[in-house]
Amino acid sequence: MEAIRNVAIAGASGALGSPIFQALLNSGHFNLTVLTRHSSEAQFPYSVKIIRVDYSSISELTQALTGQDAVVSVLTTSAMETQIPLIEAAVDAGVRRFLPSEFCANIGNPKAASLPVYHSKVQLHDVIRQKADENPNFTYSLIRNGPFLDWSLAFGFFLNLKGGETSLYDGGDRPFSTTTLATIGQAVVEVLRNLHETKNRAVLIQDLITTQNEMLAVARSVKPEIIWTPKNVSTAEMETMAQQKYASGSMDLVASVGFFCRSVFAEGYGGEFKKVDNDLLGIPLMSKADLEALIKSAL
Numbered sequence: 081m082e083a084i085r086n087v088a089i090a091g092a093s094g095a096l097g098s099p100i101f102q103a104l105l106n107s108g109h110f111n112l113t114v115l116t117r118h119s120s121e122a123q124f125p126y127s128v129k130i131i132r133v134d135y136s137s138i139s140e141l142t143q144a145l146t147g148q149d150a151v152v153s154v155l156t157t158s159a160m161e162t163q164i165p166l167i168e169a170a171v172d173a174g175v176r177r178f179l180p181s182e183f184c185a186n187i188g189n190p191k192a193a194s195l196p197v198y199h200s201k202v203q204l205h206d207v208i209r210q211k212a213d214e215n216p217n218f219t220y221s222l223i224r225n226g227p228f229l230d231w232s233l234a235f236g237f238f239l240n241l242k243g244g245e246t247s248l249y250d251g252g253d254r255p256f257s258t259t260t261l262a263t264i265g266q267a268v269v270e271v272l273r274n275l276h277e278t279k280n281r282a283v284l285i286q287d288l289i290t291t292q293n294e295m296l297a298v299a300r301s302v303k304p305e306i307i308w309t310p311k312n313v314s315t316a317e318m319e320t321m322a323q324q325k326y327a328s329g330s331m332d333l334v335a336s337v338g339f340f341c342r343s344v345f346a347e348g349y350g351g352e353f354k355k356v357d358n359d360l361l362g363i364p365l366m367s368k369a370d371l372e373a374l375i376k377s378a379l
Contacts, residue, residue: 081275084149084177090115090135090166091154093122095231096183096261100154103265109273115144135162141169150177150272163204171211171218177275180204182222183264185343186257188282189350195319196326197339212280221271222282225259226351227344229287232258233378238295241379243306247313249345252292256344256351259287260374263363270361277360284356288366292345295375298368302376315346 087110092101104110105128113129116122124130131144135155145151151170153163163180170178182201187193193202208220232238240246259267267285271278296308315338322338325331344351358365 081176081279084110084272084275086111086113086147086149087152087272088113088115088131088145088148088150088175089152089154091156091181092116092124093120094154094156096228096264097154099261099265100152100268101265103262103269104152104272107269109269113144113148115141136165138165138168138172141166142172145169145173145175148173148175150179151175152179152268152272153181154183155181161200164207167204167208167211171215174217176217176219177272178208178218178220179223179268179271180208180220182282183225185226185340186224186282186284186350186353187343188224189343189348191346191349192343195339195343196323197336198343209280219275219279221278221280223264223267223271224282224284224353225264225267226257226286226353227259227340228261228264229258230260230262230374230378233374238292239299239375240308243308245309245311246296248292248296248310249313249318249341250315250347251312252296252310254345254347254351255289255291257284257286257289257353257356259285263287266363267361270363274360278357283361284353285358285361285363286353286356286365287363288371289352290371295371298372298375299379302372303379306379313341315342318342319346 089101091097092114104112114124115131115133118132133144134140155162185192187198212218212220271283318338319342322335325335343349
């Protein structure tokens with residue numbers, strides 16, 4: 081396949097979009113264009129082309145994407161439906177590779193895919209696969225990375241950073257794959273440089289496989305003055321709560337976290353990736369010392 085040169089990114093100013101944008105920019109391999117809403121006040125380097133768009137207008141998006149080789153979408157979960165016209169426009173504009181806003185658990189696992197929080201992503205898969213089937217020059221890649229390692233540490237998702245009661249999901253011994261924001265950015269760059277090998281499939285990456293109890297042990301070793309009291313939390317009960325909330329129309333963060341914890345920590349939901357594409361993409365695994373440094377920094 082001819083190399084990707086012109087890349088448009090949507091959602092470049094978000095918590096994940098920003099490091100992906102920086103990775104694409106710093107790689108030196110691409111001419112970047114940022115798509116942003118007309119109302120957005122996000123700032124970008126003067127060297128980067130910015131096109132303000134109405135994400136509901138296929139004609140406006142098609143015009144913006146004309147001449148682009150690839151589109152990277154990092155739009156938020158609440159804006160998943162926005163990607164449908166973006167995909168339509170990408171096909172009309174002749175875009176060759178589309179990376180939708182996947183960046184999540186292994187929803188190739190049927191149990192994880194069944195959780196309502198991922199339904200919009202699964203529905204998008206049907207759309208993008210159909211477009212790829214109908215248009216051989218249009219291809220896609222789905223990047224899956226598990227929970228964001230550094231982001232989740234910083235916000236106390238794995239451990240209560242202040243000490244005291246800290247939740248251990250299903251006992252805290254379930255291994256799970258996790259990836260830093262910077263590594264996800266690197267993966268996006270390398271997917272766009274390995275087009276044939278990543279064509280029309282899921283690409284799984286990880287910085288390491290760990291457990292909550294391993295993280296807690298590291299935290300105790302680097303901050304012995306902090307006292308943690310583990311509390312076992314059932315992900316099955318979290319899912320039940322989340323299902324009830326969604327059924328009543330309360331699709332809030334608490335419910336979404338319930339489903340998310342189920343997909344990461346529950347047995348049989350694919351939280352530990354068995355096969356990854358790190359070697360293909362040139363992404364090394366983190367060491368225990370690297371994990372210790374991250375936890376020490378978060379604390």
